[in-house]
Amino acid sequence: MPSQRTLTIVIAAYNEEAVLPEMHQRLSSVLDGVDAESQVLYVDDGSRDGTWAVLEALAAADPRVRLVRLARNFGKELALTAGLDRVHTDAALVLDADGQDPPELIPAFVAKWREGFDVVYGTRTRRDGETWLKRFTAAGFYRVMQRLSQTPIPPDTGDFRLMSRPVLDALRTLRERQRFMKGLFTWVGFRQVSLPYERAPRLAGGSKFNYWKLWNLAIEGITSFSTVPLRVATYLGLFSALAAFVWGVFIVLRTLVWDDPVQGWPSLMTVVLFLGGLQLVALGIIGEYLGRLYLEAKQRPLYLVADERKGDRCL
Missing domain, CATH: 1.10.287 (Helix Hairpins)
Incomplete structure (x- = not known):
């Protein structure tokens, strides 16, 4: 059996100075109670506000924090790739910086991992704080992807997921530049399980994904996983x-x-x-x-x- 003792939380942040202090406080409280040696890896995706200064302050106060600053804004998919490339622990858990995916669920993810699952992904049963149009278009996109792609991408599922060491090693072999991470997470296979949860509103600030960016992401997903x-x-x-x-x-x-x-x-x-x-x-x-x-x-x-x-x- 592979080791299941160490865990890295990977968080990609872009212009999130308003939300990071509260988010890290919640995350630290959770990690203090997790039965695993843990660290937090923040990836600053070329932020233009004070995100990097906030991250430096968090790292100075918490020795478990590791920081990576990208040379410019490469986009969330590549920022996540940069973070996952630097994970050397037994597992990694991807978490959004805005607090919509609750860090309090980390113990449940770890429990599923220790049951033998290589990928534990969060499935949204509710999406509070989002407009009906965004919920409708998101649901439609996942249904279209299920029809078009041979890769069974789970519906209503974002990047909130835990991945074991074998999955991380497999992802490192996929170096395509046009990346749709939700599809890649599923494409590698291994034993996967869903963990339902209710998504909360953002802790502060606004979403960095407008409808134009979401449209481009949808095209990226379709062209990456379907002909x-x-x-x-x-x-x-x-x-x-x-x-x-x-x-x-x-x-x-x-x-x-x-x-x-x-x-x-x-x-x-x-x-x-x-x-x-x-x-x-x-x-x-x-x-x-x-x-x-x-x-x-x-x-x-x-x-x-x-x-x-x-x-x-x-x-």
């Missing part, structure tokens, strides 16, 4: 070509048999605009996949680290 959009474009092209051929035969027969004159400008423009729109949609879908291949081919580093600190009791 169905490409197939849909192919089927639309075949259907349009078949429909155009049938319509052309009908026009010829109608003219020859019934001497019905061919309609002119309105029908022609309708067909041209319809087919042109389908072509642009298909080119856009192909462009999304081609753009991702282009970024992968350049082989740039996933992230760059500007600073790193390690407390006396860090593992």
Whole structure:
């Protein structure tokens, strides 16, 4: 049996100076009662406010705190990757910095881990503090992903999860640059189990994910784990070509048999605009996949680290 004695809490933070002190206080109280040697790894994702200064103060007061500061804002997916790359303990638990995922559930995650599960992921039964539109679109996205992807991504599940050492080692082998971490967490497999919980409102501040960023994240997830959009474009092209051929035969027969004159400008423009729109949609879908291949081919580093600190009791 692998060791189950040490644990790292990985937290990616971007402009969270208002929420971090209270969040760390709650987290410290929980870790004091956890039957595991623990540390907290904060990743500052290029924050523009006083987040790094707050983190330095937390590290000075708590020797269990380890800090990583990225050279710029690389996005949450890559910030989490930077944190998980630096985990050397028996397990890691990913926690959001805003306090919506309660650290008080950490003992329950650890208990499931010690039952033999390699991944324990939190499933949201409620999403307090969020608009009905965000809840609706989030639920719709997960249902669409279940339909499109062969990787069974659990619905209503974020990054709040515990992963064992074998899972962390497997994730380190996945170095793709366009990363959808929720999909990667599931793709590696291993023994996984859900832990239902109620998500609370943010402790302070506002969400850094607007609807445009969420839309781009959804496209990232779909294109990273499904080729169905490409197939849909192919089927639309075949259907349009078949429909155009049938319509052309009908026009010829109608003219020859019934001497019905061919309609002119309105029908022609309708067909041209319809087919042109389908072509642009298909080119856009192909462009999304081609753009991702282009970024992968350049082989740039996933992230760059500007600073790193390690407390006396860090593992």
